[in-house]
Amino acid sequence: MPLNAPLILNRWSPRSFSPVDIDPQDLLAFLDAGRWAPSAYNSQPWRFIYARHNTPEWDRFLSWLIPFNRSWAENASAIVFVASRTITISSRTGEPSPLRTHAFDTGAASILVQLQASQAGWAVHPISGFDHDLAHAALVIGKQASAENLSEELRKREQPSSRASLNELAFEGRFNASEKSED
Numbered sequence: 048m049p050l051n052a053p054l055i056l057n058r059w060s061p062r063s064f065s066p067v068d069i070d071p072q073d074l075l076a077f078l079d080a081g082r083w084a085p086s087a088y089n090s091q092p093w094r095f096i097y098a099r100h101n102t103p104e105w106d107r108f109l110s111w112l113i114p115f116n117r118s119w120a121e122n123a124s125a126i127v128f129v130a131s132r133t134i135t136i137s138s139r140t141g142e143p144s145p146l147r148t149h150a151f152d153t154g155a156a157s158i159l160v161q162l163q164a165s166q167a168g169w170a171v172h173p174i175s176g177f178d179h180d181l182a183h184a185a186l187v188i189g190k191q192a193s194a195e196n197l198s199e200e201l202r203k204r205e206q207p208s209s210r211a212s213l214n215e216l217a218f219e220g221r222f223n224a225s226e227k228s229e230d
């Protein structure tokens with residue numbers, strides 16, 4: 048059966064945004080979706096730290112982005128830094144057991160936020176190009192605008208990206224390293 052979930056198929060990461068304000072309740076509804084992600088031992092290792100356009104924190108958050116990302120994210124409506132860390136739980140034997148899957152869990156939470164925002168008519172562009180120890184990734188959320196608003200170089204990139212084919216990514220029974228790999 049072919050992939051047919053519009054929410055997945057229609058999501059992509061644009062850079063052209065209209066500088067509109069986002070209602071904090073709308074933003075919190077997107078982050079609430081992340082709360083429902085599965086995580087190892089239900090540890091929920093993600094944290095969302097956000098700033099909204101036209102609030103006192105906005106310029107500070109924007110300033111942490113590398114200049115390339117700042118150039119288009121300045122018209123977005125919210126920046127959400129996504130933080131996570133290894134959580135240590137007590138194993139059944141009482142030994143401390145670090146959960147190594149926090150990035151996996153937090154990625155799951157992050158995509159739920161993106162899909163919920165998408166469903167509500169907002170666009171989300173994940174980024175890692177910023178300079179701050181608080182987090183390794185962030186979500187730039189905004190109302191998508193016409194590609195015409197972008198520089199010529201960015202205009203060309205304002206479209207869904209291609210993907211590797213499934214047979215390069217999925218293997219039954221045994222992993223077949225791609226011919227390109229040196230390993």
Ligand SMILES: Cc1cc2nc3c(=O)[nH]c(=O)nc-3n(C[C@H](O)[C@H](O)[C@H](O)COP(=O)(O)O)c2cc1C
Pocket residue numbers: 058059060061116172173174175176177184206207208
């Ligand atoms: C963790 C992560 C970091 C990314 N960092 C940046 C970034 O710093 N700047 C940027 O313009 N796009 C960034 N992207 C967007 C990717 O380039 C984009 O998701 C990818 O090309 C697939 O395109 P699509 O999301 O439109 O399907 C990032 C995406 C992810 C998931």
